[in-house]
Amino acid sequence: MADKNQTNAPEHHTGDYLENPEAIAGQISKTEQFVENNKGLVLGVVAVAVLVVAGFFGFKYYKTSQNEKAQSEMFQAVYYFENDSLNLALNGDGNSLGFLDIIDEYGITDAANLAHYYSGAAYLKQGNYDEAIAQLKDFGADDLLIQAKAYALIGDAYMQKKDFESAASYFKKAADYKPNKYFTPGYLLKAAIAYEKSNNIEAAKESYTEIIEKYWESAQVQQAKKYKARLGGNSAS
Structure with a gap:
């Protein structure tokens, strides 16, 4: 005898439902009806998506063109820097832009980023x-040489300010950035000397040992x- 509570309704499986052409047609019809009833919303979403994509590629093109222009403008400033005409390198000569002008006018570009590095190095030479420190901290790169060099220059500036703890920190940061046999030993030596001056003798010994x-x-x-x-450590280890 069948259970009175048992229903004879057929079971519905997801697979059966999806494979049913009539069910699919019904869903398509509902989607079309939704679009028909919400044309404004749908068109708005599509328009926003188009604007986002166009904006991304438009900005990328603009940034590339601005960077090319900035690099061209910065040529004279680099020339002045390499010839130790530091004020002209920083501020321009009235006809050509200086590094500070490049930063102000082309701030989103790679050239402006590099101008931070040059500006920091110029100020360091001037004793400012x-x-x-401010300019070099605004610089950032992922190459082997120049980022570590920027950290080391910040360390040099702190050494001149007699902030030996901060100097040691940045020299160590330079040493730890993509270590290599060409530049890392020099940064470690600077770090060790700065550690000594800040009375962190153990850290100094560790840096000497690493070299x-x-x-x-x-x-x-x-x-x-x-x-x-000289610090009392075994120089052979």
């Missing part, structure tokens, strides 16, 4: 250490051994 053990072929290794021995 606070401005040097001795990892960069034993470097030009800095003999200094590292000498300075570590």
Whole structure:
């Protein structure tokens, strides 16, 4: 005898539903009706999507063209920098833009980013250490050489300000950025000296040891051994 509570309704499976042409047609019809009833909303969404895509590619094109223009404008400033005409490099000569002008006028470009680096280096040469630090901190790159060099220049500026703890931190940051046998030993040596001046003797010994053990072929290794021995450490390890 069948259970009175049992229904004879057929079971519906997702697969059956999706494969049913009539069900699919019904869903399409409902979608078309929704679009018909909400034309404004649908057109608005489509318009926004088109604007976003167009805006992205438009901005990318604009940034590229601005960067090319900025690089051309910066040529003279780089020439002045390389010839130690630092005021002209920073502020321009009345006809050609200086690095600070490039930053102001082409701030979104890679050229303006590089101008921060040049400006920081110029201010450091002039003895304007606070401005040097500010400009170099605004610079950022992912290459092997120049980013680590920027960190080291910040360390140099802090050393001149006798903020030895901050100097050591930036020299170590330079050393830790993509370590290599060409530049890292020099940064480690600077870090060790700064650590010594900030009375962080253990950190100084660690930096000397890293030069001795990892960069034993470097030009800095003999200094590292000498300075570590002076601190009471075994210069051979």
